[in-house]
Amino acid sequence: MNKKIIIAGGGTGGHIFPAIAIANALRKMDSSIDILFIGAKGKMEMEKVPQAGYPIEGLDIAGFNRSSLLKNISLPIKLIRSFFQVRKIITDFMPDAVVGVGGYSSFPVLRYAQARGIPTFIHESNSFAGKSNMMLGKKATRVFVAGDGMEKFFPADKLMITGNPVRSTIAANAISRAKGMEFFGLDGAKKTVLATGGSLGAKGINEALDANIDLFVKNDIQLIWQTGKPYVERASEIAVENRNVWANSFITQMEYAYAAADIVISRSGAMAIAELCVVQKPAVLVPFPFAAEDHQTVNAQHLVDKQAAIMVRDSEAKEKLVRTVVALAKDEQQQAQLKANIGKLAVTNADEVIAREILKVVNENVKKA
Numbered sequence: 001m002n003k004k005i006i007i008a009g010g011g012t013g014g015h016i017f018p019a020i021a022i023a024n025a026l027r028k029m030d031s032s033i034d035i036l037f038i039g040a041k042g043k044m045e046m047e048k049v050p051q052a053g054y055p056i057e058g059l060d061i062a063g064f065n066r067s068s069l070l071k072n073i074s075l076p077i078k079l080i081r082s083f084f085q086v087r088k089i090i091t092d093f094m095p096d097a098v099v100g101v102g103g104y105s106s107f108p109v110l111r112y113a114q115a116r117g118i119p120t121f122i123h124e125s126n127s128f129a130g131k132s133n134m135m136l137g138k139k140a141t142r143v144f145v146a147g148d149g150m151e152k153f154f155p156a157d158k159l160m161i162t163g164n165p166v167r168s169t170i171a172a173n174a175i176s177r178a179k180g181m182e183f184f185g186l187d188g189a190k191k192t193v194l195a196t197g198g199s200l201g202a203k204g205i206n207e208a209l210d211a212n213i214d215l216f217v218k219n220d221i222q223l224i225w226q227t228g229k230p231y232v233e234r235a236s237e238i239a240v241e242n243r244n245v246w247a248n249s250f251i252t253q254m255e256y257a258y259a260a261a262d263i264v265i266s267r268s269g270a271m272a273i274a275e276l277c278v279v280q281k282p283a284v285l286v287p288f289p290f291a292a293e294d295h296q297t298v299n300a301q302h303l304v305d306k307q308a309a310i311m312v313r314d315s316e317a318k319e320k321l322v323r324t325v326v327a328l329a330k331d332e333q334q335q336a337q338l339k340a341n342i343g344k345l346a347v348t349n350a351d352e353v354i355a356r357e358i359l360k361v362v363n364e365n366v367k368k369a
Protein backbone atom coordinates (compact mmCIF):
# COMPACT_ATOMS: atom_id res chain seq x y z
CA MET A 1 0.00 0.00 0.00
CA ASN A 2 1.15 3.55 -0.69
CA LYS A 3 2.62 5.41 2.24
CA LYS A 4 0.70 8.48 3.32
CA ILE A 5 2.06 11.64 4.84
CA ILE A 6 0.31 14.80 6.03
CA ILE A 7 2.18 18.11 6.16
CA ALA A 8 0.48 20.75 8.28
CA GLY A 9 1.16 24.45 8.67
CA GLY A 10 1.66 27.68 6.78
CA GLY A 11 0.68 31.30 7.23
CA THR A 12 3.82 32.77 5.68
CA GLY A 13 6.32 31.73 3.04
CA GLY A 14 8.80 30.98 5.80
CA HIS A 15 6.66 27.98 6.74
CA ILE A 16 5.19 27.03 3.36
CA PHE A 17 8.33 26.83 1.19
CA PRO A 18 10.37 24.56 3.46
CA ALA A 19 7.25 22.35 3.70
CA ILE A 20 7.10 22.12 -0.10
CA ALA A 21 10.84 21.38 -0.22
CA ILE A 22 10.32 18.47 2.21
CA ALA A 23 7.34 17.20 0.17
CA ASN A 24 9.39 17.28 -3.04
CA ALA A 25 12.24 15.39 -1.40
CA LEU A 26 9.83 12.73 -0.07
CA ARG A 27 8.35 12.31 -3.56
CA LYS A 28 11.80 12.08 -5.09
CA MET A 29 12.72 9.24 -2.74
CA ASP A 30 9.42 7.42 -3.12
CA SER A 31 7.22 8.54 -6.00
CA SER A 32 4.28 6.46 -4.76
CA ILE A 33 3.84 8.42 -1.51
CA ASP A 34 0.50 10.19 -1.07
CA ILE A 35 1.07 13.65 0.39
CA LEU A 36 -1.71 15.84 1.75
CA PHE A 37 -1.21 19.36 3.11
CA ILE A 38 -3.42 20.92 5.78
CA GLY A 39 -3.49 24.72 6.02
CA ALA A 40 -5.72 27.51 7.29
CA LYS A 41 -8.49 28.89 5.08
CA GLY A 42 -7.66 32.27 3.58
CA LYS A 43 -3.93 31.93 4.20
CA MET A 44 -1.12 31.94 1.67
CA GLU A 45 -0.69 28.15 1.66
CA MET A 46 -4.14 27.68 0.09
CA GLU A 47 -2.70 29.24 -3.08
CA LYS A 48 1.00 28.29 -2.98
CA VAL A 49 0.64 24.59 -2.16
CA PRO A 50 -1.66 23.74 -5.13
CA GLN A 51 0.69 25.79 -7.35
CA ALA A 52 3.45 23.42 -6.25
CA GLY A 53 1.29 20.47 -7.30
CA TYR A 54 -0.01 19.17 -3.95
CA PRO A 55 -3.57 18.86 -2.59
CA ILE A 56 -4.45 20.89 0.48
CA GLU A 57 -7.34 20.95 2.95
CA GLY A 58 -8.10 24.25 4.70
CA LEU A 59 -9.18 24.46 8.34
CA ASP A 60 -11.49 27.18 9.66
CA ILE A 61 -8.94 27.93 12.34
CA ALA A 62 -7.81 31.51 13.04
CA GLY A 63 -5.52 33.18 15.53
CA PHE A 64 -6.43 35.62 18.25
CA ASN A 65 -6.94 39.07 16.71
CA ARG A 66 -5.20 41.63 18.93
CA SER A 67 -6.27 44.66 16.96
CA SER A 68 -10.01 44.01 16.89
CA LEU A 69 -11.48 42.14 19.85
CA LEU A 70 -14.85 41.95 18.12
CA LYS A 71 -13.35 39.78 15.43
CA ASN A 72 -12.60 37.14 18.08
CA ILE A 73 -16.25 36.40 18.79
CA SER A 74 -16.31 33.53 16.33
CA LEU A 75 -12.94 32.19 17.45
CA PRO A 76 -14.15 29.44 19.85
CA ILE A 77 -16.57 28.17 17.20
CA LYS A 78 -13.81 28.15 14.61
CA LEU A 79 -11.50 26.24 16.95
CA ILE A 80 -14.12 23.63 17.70
CA ARG A 81 -15.04 23.32 14.05
CA SER A 82 -11.40 22.89 13.07
CA PHE A 83 -10.99 20.12 15.64
CA PHE A 84 -13.78 18.16 13.93
CA GLN A 85 -12.27 18.94 10.53
CA VAL A 86 -8.89 17.60 11.67
CA ARG A 87 -10.49 14.45 13.08
CA LYS A 88 -12.28 13.78 9.81
CA ILE A 89 -9.27 14.44 7.59
CA ILE A 90 -6.99 12.19 9.65
CA THR A 91 -9.57 9.43 9.96
CA ASP A 92 -10.23 9.48 6.21
CA PHE A 93 -6.60 9.79 5.07
CA MET A 94 -4.99 7.54 7.72
CA PRO A 95 -1.47 9.00 7.49
CA ASP A 96 1.63 7.01 8.40
CA ALA A 97 3.25 10.22 9.64
CA VAL A 98 2.39 13.87 10.18
CA VAL A 99 4.87 16.70 9.71
CA GLY A 100 4.33 20.13 11.29
CA VAL A 101 6.10 23.18 9.93
CA GLY A 102 4.57 25.86 12.15
CA GLY A 103 1.61 28.20 11.63
CA TYR A 104 -2.04 27.95 12.75
CA SER A 105 -2.94 24.56 11.33
CA SER A 106 0.13 22.77 12.68
CA PHE A 107 -1.01 22.65 16.28
CA PRO A 108 -4.43 20.94 16.11
CA VAL A 109 -3.27 18.50 13.44
CA LEU A 110 -0.16 17.35 15.28
CA ARG A 111 -1.91 17.34 18.63
CA TYR A 112 -4.63 15.06 17.28
CA ALA A 113 -2.13 12.82 15.48
CA GLN A 114 -0.13 12.46 18.70
CA ALA A 115 -3.27 11.50 20.62
CA ARG A 116 -3.89 8.79 18.01
CA GLY A 117 -0.30 7.51 18.29
CA ILE A 118 0.67 8.54 14.74
CA PRO A 119 4.39 9.49 14.46
CA THR A 120 4.83 13.27 14.27
CA PHE A 121 7.76 15.37 13.08
CA ILE A 122 8.39 19.05 13.61
CA HIS A 123 10.50 21.40 11.56
CA GLU A 124 11.53 24.58 13.40
CA SER A 125 13.36 26.95 11.07
CA ASN A 126 14.11 29.69 13.58
CA SER A 127 16.70 29.78 16.34
CA PHE A 128 13.85 30.72 18.66
CA ALA A 129 11.02 28.16 18.93
CA GLY A 130 7.35 29.14 19.01
CA LYS A 131 5.18 28.08 21.99
CA SER A 132 3.04 25.59 20.07
CA ASN A 133 6.07 23.84 18.59
CA MET A 134 7.55 23.58 22.08
CA MET A 135 4.39 21.88 23.37
CA LEU A 136 4.25 19.54 20.39
CA GLY A 137 7.95 18.73 20.70
CA LYS A 138 7.38 16.73 23.88
CA LYS A 139 5.52 13.98 22.06
CA ALA A 140 7.10 14.31 18.63
CA THR A 141 9.17 11.51 17.15
CA ARG A 142 11.83 13.92 15.88
CA VAL A 143 12.37 17.69 15.84
CA PHE A 144 14.36 19.05 12.89
CA VAL A 145 16.17 22.32 13.55
CA ALA A 146 18.46 24.72 11.74
CA GLY A 147 21.30 24.98 14.23
CA ASP A 148 22.56 24.14 17.71
CA GLY A 149 21.36 25.44 21.08
CA MET A 150 17.76 24.24 20.66
CA GLU A 151 17.82 22.05 23.80
CA LYS A 152 16.31 25.08 25.55
CA PHE A 153 13.07 24.42 23.67
CA PHE A 154 12.96 20.71 22.86
CA PRO A 155 13.97 17.36 24.44
CA ALA A 156 17.61 16.87 23.43
CA ASP A 157 17.14 13.24 22.33
CA LYS A 158 14.55 14.27 19.72
CA LEU A 159 16.64 16.98 18.08
CA MET A 160 18.26 16.58 14.71
CA ILE A 161 20.24 19.45 13.23
CA THR A 162 19.48 19.49 9.53
CA GLY A 163 19.56 23.14 8.47
CA ASN A 164 16.60 24.67 6.66
CA PRO A 165 15.28 22.99 3.51
CA VAL A 166 15.71 25.32 0.54
CA ARG A 167 13.56 24.53 -2.51
CA SER A 168 15.61 22.50 -4.98
CA THR A 169 14.88 24.96 -7.81
CA ILE A 170 16.84 27.54 -5.79
CA ALA A 171 19.44 25.17 -4.34
CA ALA A 172 20.32 23.86 -7.82
CA ASN A 173 21.65 27.31 -8.81
CA ALA A 174 21.01 26.27 -12.40
CA ILE A 175 19.76 29.56 -13.89
CA SER A 176 22.35 31.83 -15.52
CA ARG A 177 22.44 35.58 -14.81
CA ALA A 178 21.52 36.18 -18.47
CA LYS A 179 18.41 33.98 -18.17
CA GLY A 180 17.46 35.84 -15.00
CA MET A 181 17.76 39.18 -16.79
CA GLU A 182 15.67 37.91 -19.69
CA PHE A 183 12.96 36.74 -17.25
CA PHE A 184 12.60 40.27 -15.83
CA GLY A 185 13.19 42.08 -19.14
CA LEU A 186 16.27 43.82 -17.74
CA ASP A 187 19.65 44.80 -19.21
CA GLY A 188 22.46 42.34 -18.44
CA ALA A 189 25.08 45.08 -18.76
CA LYS A 190 23.77 46.93 -15.70
CA LYS A 191 24.26 46.25 -11.99
CA THR A 192 21.06 44.75 -10.61
CA VAL A 193 19.64 44.75 -7.11
CA LEU A 194 16.88 42.42 -5.88
CA ALA A 195 14.85 43.81 -2.99
CA THR A 196 12.68 41.27 -1.19
CA GLY A 197 10.61 41.87 1.90
CA GLY A 198 9.98 38.24 2.76
CA SER A 199 6.79 36.51 1.77
CA LEU A 200 4.49 39.33 2.92
CA GLY A 201 6.57 42.33 1.83
CA ALA A 202 8.35 44.83 4.08
CA LYS A 203 7.06 48.33 4.77
CA GLY A 204 10.43 49.64 5.95
CA ILE A 205 12.25 48.43 2.83
CA ASN A 206 9.49 49.68 0.50
CA GLU A 207 9.48 53.16 1.98
CA ALA A 208 13.26 53.37 1.92
CA LEU A 209 13.37 52.41 -1.77
CA ASP A 210 10.55 54.76 -2.67
CA ALA A 211 12.22 57.73 -0.96
CA ASN A 212 15.57 57.11 -2.66
CA ILE A 213 14.67 55.71 -6.04
CA ASP A 214 16.52 58.60 -7.75
CA LEU A 215 19.81 57.22 -6.39
CA PHE A 216 19.24 53.99 -8.32
CA VAL A 217 18.48 56.02 -11.43
CA LYS A 218 21.49 58.31 -11.02
CA ASN A 219 23.82 55.33 -10.65
CA ASP A 220 22.15 53.37 -13.44
CA ILE A 221 21.39 50.45 -11.14
CA GLN A 222 18.43 48.20 -11.98
CA LEU A 223 15.97 47.16 -9.30
CA ILE A 224 13.85 44.00 -9.02
CA TRP A 225 11.43 45.04 -6.32
CA GLN A 226 9.18 42.53 -4.53
CA THR A 227 6.77 44.67 -2.58
CA GLY A 228 4.14 42.53 -0.85
CA LYS A 229 0.48 43.36 -1.51
CA PRO A 230 0.09 46.73 0.27
CA TYR A 231 2.80 48.56 -1.73
CA VAL A 232 2.46 47.06 -5.17
CA GLU A 233 0.39 49.84 -6.74
CA ARG A 234 2.75 52.58 -5.70
CA ALA A 235 5.82 50.59 -6.80
CA SER A 236 4.20 49.71 -10.13
CA GLU A 237 3.71 53.43 -10.86
CA ILE A 238 7.42 53.96 -10.24
CA ALA A 239 8.23 51.01 -12.51
CA VAL A 240 6.12 52.48 -15.32
CA GLU A 241 8.05 55.74 -15.11
CA ASN A 242 11.38 54.03 -14.91
CA ARG A 243 12.72 51.29 -17.20
CA ASN A 244 15.32 50.29 -14.61
CA VAL A 245 12.67 49.20 -12.13
CA TRP A 246 10.63 45.95 -12.15
CA ALA A 247 8.00 45.63 -9.43
CA ASN A 248 5.53 42.99 -8.27
CA SER A 249 3.90 41.95 -5.01
CA PHE A 250 5.31 38.43 -5.09
CA ILE A 251 7.86 36.49 -7.13
CA THR A 252 6.89 32.85 -7.59
CA GLN A 253 10.10 31.83 -9.35
CA MET A 254 12.61 33.22 -6.88
CA GLU A 255 15.40 31.25 -8.59
CA TYR A 256 15.28 33.74 -11.49
CA ALA A 257 15.36 36.72 -9.14
CA TYR A 258 18.38 35.38 -7.28
CA ALA A 259 20.07 34.56 -10.59
CA ALA A 260 19.60 38.08 -11.94
CA ALA A 261 20.73 39.84 -8.76
CA ASP A 262 24.24 41.14 -8.16
CA ILE A 263 23.19 42.33 -4.69
CA VAL A 264 20.14 41.44 -2.56
CA ILE A 265 18.28 43.62 -0.09
CA SER A 266 16.24 41.35 2.17
CA ARG A 267 14.41 40.87 5.43
CA SER A 268 16.22 38.29 7.57
CA GLY A 269 13.60 35.57 8.09
CA ALA A 270 15.03 32.09 8.51
CA MET A 271 14.35 30.92 4.95
CA ALA A 272 15.49 34.13 3.30
CA ILE A 273 18.82 33.68 5.07
CA ALA A 274 19.07 29.99 4.19
CA GLU A 275 18.49 30.85 0.53
CA LEU A 276 20.97 33.75 0.46
CA CYS A 277 23.66 31.40 1.78
CA VAL A 278 22.89 28.84 -0.91
CA VAL A 279 22.83 31.34 -3.80
CA GLN A 280 25.88 33.17 -2.36
CA LYS A 281 24.75 36.74 -2.87
CA PRO A 282 26.17 39.87 -1.28
CA ALA A 283 23.28 40.94 0.93
CA VAL A 284 22.10 43.98 2.83
CA LEU A 285 19.71 42.74 5.53
CA VAL A 286 16.95 44.82 7.09
CA PRO A 287 15.52 42.75 9.99
CA PHE A 288 11.78 42.95 10.71
CA PRO A 289 11.98 44.61 14.14
CA PHE A 290 8.79 43.10 15.57
CA ALA A 291 9.51 39.40 14.97
CA ALA A 292 9.28 37.20 18.10
CA GLU A 293 12.25 37.83 20.39
CA ASP A 294 13.62 40.07 17.63
CA HIS A 295 14.94 36.90 15.99
CA GLN A 296 15.43 38.54 12.58
CA THR A 297 18.03 40.84 14.11
CA VAL A 298 19.68 37.81 15.72
CA ASN A 299 19.70 36.07 12.29
CA ALA A 300 21.24 39.10 10.61
CA GLN A 301 23.79 39.72 13.36
CA HIS A 302 24.96 36.12 13.07
CA LEU A 303 25.96 36.83 9.44
CA VAL A 304 27.38 40.27 10.18
CA ASP A 305 29.67 38.72 12.83
CA LYS A 306 31.06 36.43 10.15
CA GLN A 307 31.47 39.30 7.65
CA ALA A 308 28.93 37.49 5.53
CA ALA A 309 26.33 40.29 5.19
CA ILE A 310 25.65 43.94 5.96
CA MET A 311 22.81 44.96 8.29
CA VAL A 312 20.79 48.17 8.18
CA ARG A 313 18.18 48.62 10.94
CA ASP A 314 14.60 49.15 9.86
CA SER A 315 14.49 52.46 11.77
CA GLU A 316 17.48 53.73 9.76
CA ALA A 317 16.53 52.24 6.41
CA LYS A 318 15.09 55.40 4.88
CA GLU A 319 18.38 57.22 5.38
CA LYS A 320 20.92 54.48 4.98
CA LEU A 321 19.63 51.54 2.96
CA VAL A 322 19.95 52.77 -0.62
CA ARG A 323 23.19 54.63 0.07
CA THR A 324 24.68 51.46 1.56
CA VAL A 325 23.58 49.43 -1.45
CA VAL A 326 24.94 51.93 -3.98
CA ALA A 327 28.29 52.03 -2.16
CA LEU A 328 28.39 48.20 -2.15
CA ALA A 329 27.54 48.11 -5.87
CA LYS A 330 30.69 50.15 -6.55
CA ASP A 331 32.90 48.02 -4.32
CA GLU A 332 33.66 44.75 -6.14
CA GLN A 333 36.09 43.67 -3.45
CA GLN A 334 33.54 43.89 -0.67
CA GLN A 335 30.97 42.08 -2.83
CA ALA A 336 33.46 39.25 -3.38
CA GLN A 337 34.22 39.01 0.35
CA LEU A 338 30.54 38.91 1.35
CA LYS A 339 29.83 36.33 -1.32
CA ALA A 340 32.66 34.05 -0.21
CA ASN A 341 31.72 34.28 3.47
CA ILE A 342 27.96 33.79 3.09
CA GLY A 343 28.58 30.82 0.80
CA LYS A 344 30.46 29.04 3.60
CA LEU A 345 27.21 28.88 5.61
CA ALA A 346 25.16 27.17 2.90
CA VAL A 347 23.22 23.96 3.56
CA THR A 348 21.89 22.38 0.38
CA ASN A 349 20.60 18.98 1.45
CA ALA A 350 18.33 19.65 4.46
CA ASP A 351 15.26 18.58 2.46
CA GLU A 352 16.79 15.17 1.73
CA VAL A 353 18.07 14.60 5.27
CA ILE A 354 14.61 15.36 6.70
CA ALA A 355 12.77 13.26 4.11
CA ARG A 356 15.12 10.31 4.66
CA GLU A 357 14.57 10.40 8.42
CA ILE A 358 10.77 10.56 8.06
CA LEU A 359 10.78 7.64 5.64
CA LYS A 360 13.08 5.64 7.90
CA VAL A 361 10.56 5.87 10.75
CA VAL A 362 7.58 5.18 8.47
CA ASN A 363 9.29 2.13 6.94
CA GLU A 364 10.24 0.75 10.36
CA ASN A 365 6.62 1.07 11.47
CA VAL A 366 5.34 -0.61 8.32
CA LYS A 367 7.73 -3.55 8.96
CA LYS A 368 6.57 -3.82 12.57
CA ALA A 369 2.90 -3.84 11.61
Ligand SMILES: CC(=O)N[C@H]1[C@@H](OP(=O)(O)OP(=O)(O)OC[C@H]2O[C@@H](n3ccc(=O)[nH]c3=O)[C@H](O)[C@@H]2O)O[C@H](CO)[C@@H](O)[C@@H]1O
Binding pocket: 012, 013, 014, 015, 017, 018, 125, 126, 196, 197, 198, 199, 200, 226, 249, 250, 251, 252, 254, 267, 268, 269, 270, 271, 272, 273, 275, 288, 291, 296
Ligand atom coordinates in the same frame (compact mmCIF):
# COMPACT_ATOMS: atom_id res chain seq x y z
C1 LIG B 1 7.11 38.91 9.50
C2 LIG B 1 7.37 37.55 10.00
O1 LIG B 1 6.75 37.07 10.93
N1 LIG B 1 8.34 36.88 9.37
C3 LIG B 1 8.66 35.50 9.70
C4 LIG B 1 8.31 34.65 8.51
O2 LIG B 1 8.95 35.31 7.44
P1 LIG B 1 8.73 35.03 5.90
O3 LIG B 1 7.48 34.32 5.64
O4 LIG B 1 9.02 36.25 5.17
O5 LIG B 1 9.82 33.94 5.77
P2 LIG B 1 11.30 33.76 5.34
O6 LIG B 1 12.13 34.94 5.19
O7 LIG B 1 11.80 32.71 6.28
O8 LIG B 1 11.05 33.08 3.92
C5 LIG B 1 10.42 33.73 2.88
C6 LIG B 1 10.18 32.70 1.83
O9 LIG B 1 9.30 33.25 0.87
C7 LIG B 1 9.90 33.15 -0.41
N2 LIG B 1 9.46 34.27 -1.23
C8 LIG B 1 9.51 35.53 -0.74
C9 LIG B 1 9.11 36.57 -1.54
C10 LIG B 1 8.67 36.30 -2.85
O10 LIG B 1 8.28 37.18 -3.61
N3 LIG B 1 8.66 35.03 -3.29
C11 LIG B 1 9.03 33.99 -2.52
O11 LIG B 1 9.00 32.85 -2.95
C12 LIG B 1 11.39 33.15 -0.16
O12 LIG B 1 12.07 32.62 -1.26
C13 LIG B 1 11.45 32.31 1.11
O13 LIG B 1 11.42 30.95 0.81
O14 LIG B 1 8.73 33.31 8.71
C14 LIG B 1 10.13 33.13 9.01
C15 LIG B 1 10.38 31.64 9.21
O15 LIG B 1 9.55 31.14 10.22
C16 LIG B 1 10.53 33.96 10.24
O16 LIG B 1 11.94 33.85 10.46
C17 LIG B 1 10.16 35.39 9.97
O17 LIG B 1 10.52 36.20 11.08
